[in-house]
Amino acid sequence: MSSSSDLQQQDLVVFEDHSIVPRSSSEYHYLTLILFNSATRPTWLVTALVENSLFGTCYLNKSPISRRSSTPVVLASLNTAESTYRKQLARLKGDLAEFKYVDLLSNYSNWFEMLSAQIDQLAKKGKPNVFLENPEFLLFLSDTKVDTLLLQLQKLNAKCNLFLISSNDESLLEYSEIPDDLATIHTSFLTKLVHRSNLLMSLRPLKTGRAVDVTGELTICRGLIDSPQKVAEKEYLYLVNKEGTVKLFYR
Amino acid sequence: MSFRKRGEIVSGPSARSLPISGPGIPRGLPGRAPVVGAGRVPSPLTATRKTPENPLKNHPGVRPSILNSQPCISVGSSDIDGIIGHQGLPIGSFLLIEETGTTDFASTISKLFMAQGIVQNRLNQSQQNTHEILIGLDQQWAKTLPGVYKGSKEKKKERVQQNESKVSVSNLVDQKNDLKIAWRYGLNQKKTETEDSSVDQYPNYSNQFDITSVMTVAPGPNELTCIPIDDLNRALKRIEETVMRNPSKVIRMCVPLFLNPMIYQNGLSAPEILKFVHGLKQILKKYPDQLALLMTINLDLYPRSNALVTYIEQISDAVLELRPFNPKLHELMERVYKSQPAKIKHGHLNIHSLPVLAESGLMCVQEMEYSFKNGRKRFEVEKWSIPVEDEEEKEEKLDF
């Protein structure tokens, strides 16, 4: 039985060099895929990655991170309201001048142009980290086909390190041979993205069911494309409590 | 090897609202301060809500969440309000109620949700405070909204007032039983009210309804707008127009029986449906200080394993599932609780996600932990406990 109460709190580490987000490099463009289950939403993790990109710190970690970084960030979601992320970010102490939120929930018709423009604008300050939540919504909200959307995302990725946040609920992966089945479209989109990824992070509830002291498990896996910065593969248990504090434990 | 107890009691927000000690201050339990945002410091968003022109200020049907002080409205059943964790549905949220089987308990909740708003709107005839939007159904449905339960507070209050005016010798001499009881109730009432300051502080927050009765004056077009769904895009436009026509009011939006073939035309494609649901959320988040949405859907037609439902669940902020008991279990309960019919429940209430909490990353799934009962005067939700057969019966069975 896994219980977190007797375990020691751990720091979030993603790469072998103890960094959390990929180091900005002009030659290599990273694609990170964050998979979540509907029961374990990733807002807290995205906030941590945004914070780490902007300031080099991470609110999940006790030990301060020595590497001061300032990577501009673009955050966009097709499902979460801006206010949700604003509230999350409010607890970060720091200047959000290099942070841009693109509200795709209320307007997604020109999503590609809007994101592109924001990336170009921020690029003067360094190659940005771009977070896009629920990109798969575009597949049914606009008449975009899977391969077209993947191509557009790749074009964005060519200018930034891209973090895509998408759900892998089982019901969305029960695909068939029917091309316009939602699950087929979702699976096709997601598996193709997986094959392009450099880093895979996933959040899911415990298989044993609900527990008081564990919210779920976070796994960090290398992506399918080998990248210059090596991923430190790991499995954490994590606990989010009602005050919004998050703790990580080794499994 | 592991064993797990199904239906294990998990500490968390209790199903019922506990009496609150200390009047005046909205309950901020230690360790239950705002879920997101800057600790216990009110976030700028909540601060803006308190500006004078805010529709929520002094609204009789609005109270702060016990979790993060976000303004909430009552769904219509105080037990469900408790289950949601905030003691109500935070304004700006989208609650999805799913139901399996051919029962229609979800519609009871829809009606309670709507009736609650109408009653609050009529508190002060000179100033309307609430508007309602009914999507897919017409005024005919609205006519079936339940009336306020007369045996409850109001009736008691009436009686207390009557009694107080009659405090005299004649009152003592009065032999009428019901008045005596009323007098006693009155005393009790006073006592409980001082204990339960939440009722005191928000007396009109959650009215109790009698689902066998019908609201005496049916909601008129000035308080309830019905929007047909023959064209989903047009419906979205009309919803937003209605919202804009009713500034500084709380707006309860309800989509009962979503995708029910009796109401929704066939031939809607999955993307069309999702565009509509996403469109509802867009409107909701555009007016986050005014709107709340309740949608009900039947899982027999659209099971949770269907990707369409998963997407709808993802778009929503909270998902509750009503799963009526199968006949066998119902029989068992009837047998076990022969002498206590009040204990007979109608089904399980499963939680799949909760507003604000799920979004900030908490795992809210609780299956087979609660049961519900659709009573005449309230929609009850209780912790589920397995019915245990009597000893006698057991012995009989073992006797061979």
Next chain:
Amino acid sequence: MNSQNSATVLLNRVISLKESSPLILVLDTVLQTGSYLQKELLHKAKSQNIHTVYLSFETLNRPEVDEFIQCSELSVEQISKGIKHGPKTLIIIDSINYVPINQLNSLLRSLISPTTVVCADYHTSVPAEKPAGYQNMASALQTLMFMATTIFELRPLSTLSDEELEVASHRLEFPVGVANRPKFEARMVYRRKSGRSLEHVFEIDTLTHEYTVKQESTEQPNEEELLENLTTFNLTTTHKQKLEREKVDLPFLEAQESLGAVGGAIVYEFEKDDDYDEDDPYEDPF
């Protein structure tokens, strides 16, 4: 030993493009990517000065190749025209999944020539859609497997059973420390011109460039045989006895069905570490 030796020699010759095999098909999954095998081919080609061409449908960051062509927005004609051929050419297609089924044939035919080797990667985890009108036609995978002269089927090296891997890849749950490592298992089917096909399972380590034949776990001796001459007692069961035994309802399992249905009950959940013998009716986990 000898056959093992010849198998690794064959693999070496295929990967170094010395064996005639104009179409190498790599079947990968989300749990074991083909990108390491592509790298291995490129590594071998480079040491022999073979001209390398990379047709990218999904790769953003250019691998170390002579020619890198972004194909997502190109037609088949544009793709084949854009390729410059050397005396010997290796063409890698990062994923053939993106080529519509009706253009598959024409693309491959335009690429394959006596001096080129085409290595196409097909992601088997990606759902194969059949467009309208193709319901009775061969699927892309069937076509590719029919045309290919060498097929590599990749699988992570792990103790997980095929079924467990199948479930993990279907749910997109990545077993930590198992999936997508540079050392993996590859089942190779090589088709000779004579029509005879050879099948071997290898462990390929792309970091050290070492290939070994995977030792097939020697088959477990049959339980019957094991018990046969162990003692003078009769420990074996007859077929009839076995059938009878299978009919016995295990009481605790039965009990769980009705108890578990109402919730609140203590139910036993099987975990992989449990030492629990399904055939033993006397072992009760309670």
